[in-house]
Amino acid sequence: MRRFLRPDARTVAVVAALATAAVVVVLVFRHPAGIVTVGLALLGVLFATVTGTALAALRERDDRERPVGAAAPGLPEAGSFLDADTLDALDTAAVLSRLHRMREVSDQ
Numbered sequence: 001m002r003r004f005l006r007p008d009a010r011t012v013a014v015v016a017a018l019a020t021a022a023v024v025v026v027l028v029f030r031h032p033a034g035i036v037t038v039g040l041a042l043l044g045v046l047f048a049t050v051t052g053t054a055l056a057a058l059r060e061r062d063d064r065e066r067p068v069g070a071a072a073p074g075l076p077e078a079g080s081f082l083d084a085d086t087l088d089a090l091d092t093a094a095v096l097s098r099l100h101r102m103r104e105v106s107d108q
Helices: 010-027 037-067 084-107
Strands: none
Touching: 010 037
């Protein structure tokens, strides 16, 4: 019975996304006047916020379920493509290019 009282994040995200879409459709096609438009717009923002929060909860839950040493999907294993020297070289190049651009701006 507890399952009915507390839906999981995926269900909340789907329902809130559908509600957001319904509010946007009403606002686009019906063009209600006055305070109704403002109310619907605020309701749409509320539903969009609930959708985003539920999706963030899903991502966090997925991150917690992934083993500690596992790489993110679509990425090679951690540490296999960049070492400390490469990161240092990239960082140095980025800093030098930023300083060079700042010098050019200050010269003008």
